[in-house]
Amino acid sequence: MKRATRHLAALLISSAVLTSGAMAVAQAADVVVVQNGGITQEAHRKAMWEPAAKALGFTFEEDTSQSWTEGKAQVDAGAVTWDIVSLNMGEVQLAVDADVLTKLPADIVDRNDFLPGSVSDYCVGNTVFSTLIAYNTEKFGDAGPANFAEFWDTEKFPGKRAMFRSPRGNMEAAALALGTPQADVYKFLSTEEGRKAALDKIAELKDHVVWFDSGAQSTQLLTDGQVDLIYGWNGRIIAAIDAGAPFKINYKDGLLDVDCYAVLKGAPHVDNAIKFVSEISKAQYVKDLPKYVAYGSPNLKANESYDEATLARLTTSPENVKDQYTTDFAFWGQYGTTLSEAFDLMLASN
Structure with missing residues (x-):
């Protein structure tokens, strides 16, 4: 649910983010955790961070960021104030290649309890969501x-x-709009011709698009009636519907995705951060996430406690998941940077 390279400026202003005040906050708490704001951050705080911190006897501070590159600015400056950051699983390889993340212990969680591909050597899945039409x-x-x-x-x-x-x-989405079968989307996009065709297809639509930069903004666009359609994240759309926005979700061709927690290299409380990631990933906490936002957890044990009403709001329910497909994280690890640059150029062109 975050941009891979949008915050290039963050790499150039480390002196601004590494203030003495920020350093003081980092040292005052047992762990500093970063999410992308809005209802998602509130949900993680209530369902996971607060009860896990109590169980561990930890205090925590939190911050908000829309991109792992802001953490990279801290790592590159050698003065890291954050411990744990949330990023998309498709961004993990980019962050590893940039030498930003700490390798996690092999036993930080039991991978058998998690959706395949939702735990790596550097990141533990925290949220399952879909990008879909409403x-x-x-x-x-x-x-x-x-x-x-x-x-x-x-x-x-x-x-x-x-x-x-x-x-x-x-x-x-553009590949599907071009008529590519769902099963062949990443095969199509793995060709230079396919990537160009998809970017050209997005360019066709851009005069009809209101671009959002955060989940909170996408919800606001719906509740304020500024748009008639959206291709966005299910939890943010359902939040708008709960607030009275007259929207309906179409789960067909929804794109299943995973966000995860990682520990920055050089984090001020690296041992505490690893303990905290392990603790907050337990089913006893993540099962409560849907109480606050319509997102599920990659920890499959969490699903055992959900009733039908809860499942109906989750993108991973048997009924909602049947016509969806899963993000190819390796594809975005390989092409994420170049596609972000090409996308920005496309938006800037007339």
């Missing part, structure tokens, strides 16, 4: 876009679309 029922009734070809059809479905200002998810 539409305004007051404008379209129950007959909103049935697929991405229709999401791109501005004559049949006029109105502004909200989309994340990133190639992540949008490249896959």
